[in-house]
Amino acid sequence: MIEKTQWVYKFGGKHTQGNAEMRDLLGGKGANLAEMARLGLPIPPGFTITTDMCRIYYENDKQLPESLEEQVQNALDTMAQETGCVFGDDDNPLIVSVRSGSRASMPGMMDTVLNLGLNDINVHSLAKKSLDKRFAFDTYRRFIQMYSNVVLNVHSDCFEKILEEHREANGYYEDSDFTADNWHEIITLYKKIIREKTDHDFPQNPKDQLWRAIHAVFASWQNDRAIIYRRLNDVPNEWGTAVNVQSMVFGNMGNTSMTGVCFTRNPSTGEKHFYGEYLVNAQGEDVVAGIRTPHNISKAGREKQGDKRPSMEENMPDVYAELKSLMHRLETHYKDMQDIEFTVQKGTLYLLQTRSGKRTALAALNIAKDMYDENLISKNEALMRIAPNALKQLLHPRLHPDAKKELLAKALPASPGAVSGQIVLNAEDVVRLAADGQKAILVRVETSPEDIQGMNAAEGILTGRGGMTSHAAVVARGMGRTCVVGCSDMQIDFENMCVNFGNIQLKQGDYITLDGDNGLVLKGNLPTLPPDLSENFDWLMREVDKIRTVKVRTNAETPADTLIAKKFGAEGIGLCRTEHMFFSQERIIQMRQMILADNKEERCKALNALQPMQQQDFVEIFNIMEDLPVTIRLLDPPLHEFLPQNEAEIEALATISGHPIKHIKQRIEALHEFNPMLGHRGCRLAITFPEIYEMQVRAIFLAAIEVHRRTQKNITPEIMIPLVGLSEELSNLRKLVDTTAQSIFKQENIHLDYYVGTMIELPRAALCADELAQYADFLSFGTNDLTQTTFGISRDDAGSFLEYYQKNNIIKFDPFMTMDINGVGKLIEIACQKAKSVRPDIKLGICGEHGGDAASIEFCIKTGLDYVSCSPFRIPTAKLSATQTRIKHNM
Numbered sequence: 001m002i003e004k005t006q007w008v009y010k011f012g013g014k015h016t017q018g019n020a021e022m023r024d025l026l027g028g029k030g031a032n033l034a035e036m037a038r039l040g041l042p043i044p045p046g047f048t049i050t051t052d053m054c055r056i057y058y059e060n061d062k063q064l065p066e067s068l069e070e071q072v073q074n075a076l077d078t079m080a081q082e083t084g085c086v087f088g089d090d091d092n093p094l095i096v097s098v099r100s101g102s103r104a105s106m107p108g109m110m111d112t113v114l115n116l117g118l119n120d121i122n123v124h125s126l127a128k129k130s131l132d133k134r135f136a137f138d139t140y141r142r143f144i145q146m147y148s149n150v151v152l153n154v155h156s157d158c159f160e161k162i163l164e165e166h167r168e169a170n171g172y173y174e175d176s177d178f179t180a181d182n183w184h185e186i187i188t189l190y191k192k193i194i195r196e197k198t199d200h201d202f203p204q205n206p207k208d209q210l211w212r213a214i215h216a217v218f219a220s221w222q223n224d225r226a227i228i229y230r231r232l233n234d235v236p237n238e239w240g241t242a243v244n245v246q247s248m249v250f251g252n253m254g255n256t257s258m259t260g261v262c263f264t265r266n267p268s269t270g271e272k273h274f275y276g277e278y279l280v281n282a283q284g285e286d287v288v289a290g291i292r293t294p295h296n297i298s299k300a301g302r303e304k305q306g307d308k309r310p311s312m313e314e315n316m317p318d319v320y321a322e323l324k325s326l327m328h329r330l331e332t333h334y335k336d337m338q339d340i341e342f343t344v345q346k347g348t349l350y351l352l353q354t355r356s357g358k359r360t361a362l363a364a365l366n367i368a369k370d371m372y373d374e375n376l377i378s379k380n381e382a383l384m385r386i387a388p389n390a391l392k393q394l395l396h397p398r399l400h401p402d403a404k405k406e407l408l409a410k411a412l413p414a415s416p417g418a419v420s421g422q423i424v425l426n427a428e429d430v431v432r433l434a435a436d437g438q439k440a441i442l443v444r445v446e447t448s449p450e451d452i453q454g455m456n457a458a459e460g461i462l463t464g465r466g467g468m469t470s471h472a473a474v475v476a477r478g479m480g481r482t483c484v485v486g487c488s489d490m491q492i493d494f495e496n497m498c499v500n501f502g503n504i505q506l507k508q509g510d511y512i513t514l515d516g517d518n519g520l521v522l523k524g525n526l527p528t529l530p531p532d533l534s535e536n537f538d539w540l541m542r543e544v545d546k547i548r549t550v551k552v553r554t555n556a557e558t559p560a561d562t563l564i565a566k567k568f569g570a571e572g573i574g575l576c577r578t579e580h581m582f583f584s585q586e587r588i589i590q591m592r593q594m595i596l597a598d599n600k601e602e603r604c605k606a607l608n609a610l611q612p613m614q615q616q617d618f619v620e621i622f623n624i625m626e627d628l629p630v631t632i633r634l635l636d637p638p639l640h641e642f643l644p645q646n647e648a649e650i651e652a653l654a655t656i657s658g659h660p661i662k663h664i665k666q667r668i669e670a671l672h673e674f675n676p677m678l679g680h681r682g683c684r685l686a687i688t689f690p691e692i693y694e695m696q697v698r699a700i701f702l703a704a705i706e707v708h709r710r711t712q713k714n715i716t717p718e719i720m721i722p723l724v725g726l727s728e729e730l731s732n733l734r735k736l737v738d739t740t741a742q743s744i745f746k747q748e749n750i751h752l753d754y755y756v757g758t759m760i761e762l763p764r765a766a767l768c769a770d771e772l773a774q775y776a777d778f779l780s781f782g783t784n785d786l787t788q789t790t791f792g793i794s795r796d797d798a799g800s801f802l803e804y805y806q807k808n809n810i811i812k813f814d815p816f817m818t819m820d821i822n823g824v825g826k827l828i829e830i831a832c833q834k835a836k837s838v839r840p841d842i843k844l845g846i847c848g849e850h851g852g853d854a855a856s857i858e859f860c861i862k863t864g865l866d867y868v869s870c871s872p873f874r875i876p877t878a879k880l881s882a883t884q885t886r887i888k889h890n891m
């Protein structure tokens with residue numbers, strides 16, 4: 001059966017077999033090359049080996065079936081017909097590129113080999129045919145360098161060192177300054193290194209070269225950086241990569257040749273103008289790898305950046321006009337912003353790739369809205385174009401206008417936002433510092449895919465080289481990290497671990513601030529302002545509010561957070577964690593007195609002192625939320641969290657409370673628990689010390705009455721009992737709430753509506769939700785604890801092994817970030833169904849972190865929850881995600 005399957009799909013001219021619909025099988029690059037060929041665009045011919053073959057490769061211990069050879073040879077024969085060049089021929093060689101291409105674009109994560117098929121003999125034929133010996137030998141040395149790195153695992157530093165020595169010895173600035181003789185000499189040295197490092201001569205047989213390169217590209221699907229990238233971007237491991245073999249066109253054939261990357265709209269801001277970069281007499285890798293800083297493609301772009309070097313528009317106006325018209329055609333065809341790679345060989349334009357361009361959230365929003373206005377896409381399509389989890393990028397801070405700016409350098413604004421952090425020169429240190437809660441800016445000459453974890457952990461990224469399409473720029477934009485690239489005024493001194501900006505020297509650990517909107521590098525840790533949301537953002541929020549039905553609430557306990565949440569359109573508070581209100585200086589002392597109390601009377605005394613403060617908190621929150629629902633969760637964490645942590649605090653408490661130090665230490669000892677998360681916390685505290693919840697309930701109702709009397713708004717508190725596992729716990733505490741409420745209503749001669757509900761944080765609570773529902777007006781899924789208790793994995797300690805689990809595919813994602821639908825989700829489904837069976841009108845919500853995660857929200861909506869609740873800055877994400885679920889599933 002395997003023999004009959006088509007593994008190879010040709011593209012180019014009349015031989016094209018694929019199309020854009022086939023991206024699962026051909027990968028994005030392969031499918032789009034086929035589509036462009038069908039559109040009659042100038043595409044060098046080639047073929048794609050399918051992603052199915054990648055799966056077979058891994059299933060068969062990295063072996064490829066023999067039948068593939070026949071299909072590849074057939075495709076090479078077709079390329080010979082199209083190009084007039086023959087692969088492996090000594091006199092008229094066909095030179096090819098071998099490139100990866102998966103279903104989702106994974107920029108720079110997998111391997112590529114360019115200029116393949118050259119050897120010591122046919123390089124002379126290439127020189128003769130092109131009448132350019134320099135070009136032929138430059139191409140051969142590029143091939144040797146890249147092939148040796150990718151296929152033979154010889155580190156590129158070995159080659160760079162040789163290049164650097166020659167550059168210095170000859171006083172050259174750019175690689176295009178090298179002569180044919182220089183390259184010849186360098187090739188001899190390269191080959192010597194390869195012999196030393198691999199014990200073999202550089203392979204001369206083009207077929208051998210090709211098969212080994214195909215193997216290497218398939219193998220690169222499982223390299224570390226590809227695995228990490230997939231994890232960070234939710235790309236399934238099973239997808240595999242295709243391999244694209246394509247006839248080379250050469251951007252390094254002199255001054256009428258060039259290579260570049262362009263976008264049909266600005267990928268950083270979304271503005272509607274062509275945007276791109278190019279390099280004369282170069283190959284694609286030179287642009288992407290950031291080895292030379294490219295020129296701007298358009299005159300307007302060049303002038304905006306204050307770049308003196310000629311744009312492509314000025315340099316080759318005819319080719320520029322042709323490129324512009326092809327870009328327009330591609331955008332109209334795909335109805336999306338395109339990221340296009342092109343090469344000009346001696347004045348003739350070729351397209352090598354088109355794909356939907358990666359963009360910042362700001363660009364995604366602006367492009368979606370503009371394309372809707374231009375009647376290119378429908379409103380629903382526009383709403384589906386914006387990734388909900390990326391929306392938080394829009395909420396990036398900006399530099400405070402009063403910030404004292406000391407400019408260190410100006411470079412390219414690759415990804416927006418204003419961030420400060422310590423200068424850190426390598427990715428591992430960034431990861432370490434971030435784990436320690438410290439802010440770092442990753443500063444590199446250029447980033448490479450190995451830096452990806454450091455880039456993710458950094459506040460921002462600054463590179464010395466590279467343009468807007470360099471690895472750093474593309475990856476940072478995708479991640480939503482602030483990024484400034486191509487900072488040529490910066491010199492990194494790795495020996496002394498410092499960075500020089502002109503004559504200002506900063507050490508690793510010193511603070512800098514990046515302004516990613518304007519490409520500024522500034523000295524120090526500067527103040528920022530919250531983001532200023534645009535008209536398009538308001539449009540988006542208005543439209544999503546028209547479509548979605550699930551309510552979006554917020555998790556907030558301070559007036560500041562509540563205000564931000566209200567501004568983002570929170571439709572209530574889904575979780576107000578009251579314990580956070582006890583940590584201020586004055587309150588913690590009363591709290592500690594309460595915990596130290598030897599008897600109820602003393603405990604009540606301390607609680608009575610806390611009550612007015614707690615009441616004031618609730619007054620402020622009710623005031624802000626007005627008649628929107630507010631769910632207040634009664635005290636949850638174990639008491640020891642409030643106790644003094646060191647000798648000085650113990651002494652201070654002894655002085656204030658009059659308790660002897662020894663007594664305090666005994667009490668700390670007595671409260672110590674081996675598993676505090678599973679210990680005396682949540683409702684268990686109130687079952688044993690009911691006076692704690694009594695005080696909180698009094699404070700809630702007195703506050704509600706006060707605000708109601710002043711504003712005449714309907715204040716309807718929702719009181720939530722945490723960590724319930726037994727219906728008896730809930731029935732007891734519900735009685736406590738009801739009795740306390742009634743006594744206050746009587747005393748104040750008023751009645752307010754209120755609800756009492758519980759969190760579902762334990763598997764038992766989920767499985768017995770029907771029993772709990774008898775005493776609950778609402779259930780709110782506390783999926784942080786529910787994940788912890790379902791997996792038996794501590795939410796505070798999981799980091800030590802979850803990372804390893806993810807890397808090794810034991811688990812696909814962090815279940816504390818994205819809901820585990822199969823386990824935790826199943827419990828939620830059971831709970832919903834059981835609760836509704838006894839109480840059809842019970843209100844259901846979620847207030848764990850998953851309430852702000854797009855994929856988890858989709859599940860919540862499908863399961864029939866009435867609301868999701870998330871931190872204020874995730875409200876736009878939650879609203880958009882709810883809307884997209886409705887559009888996608890027509891629900």
Ligand code: PEP
Pocket residue numbers: 575577636761781782783784785786847848849
């Ligand atoms: C939860 O457990 O999901 C929850 C929201 O409560 P907390 O995070 O405060 O434990």
Ligand code: MG
Pocket residue numbers: 722761782784785
């Ligand atoms: Mg909890």
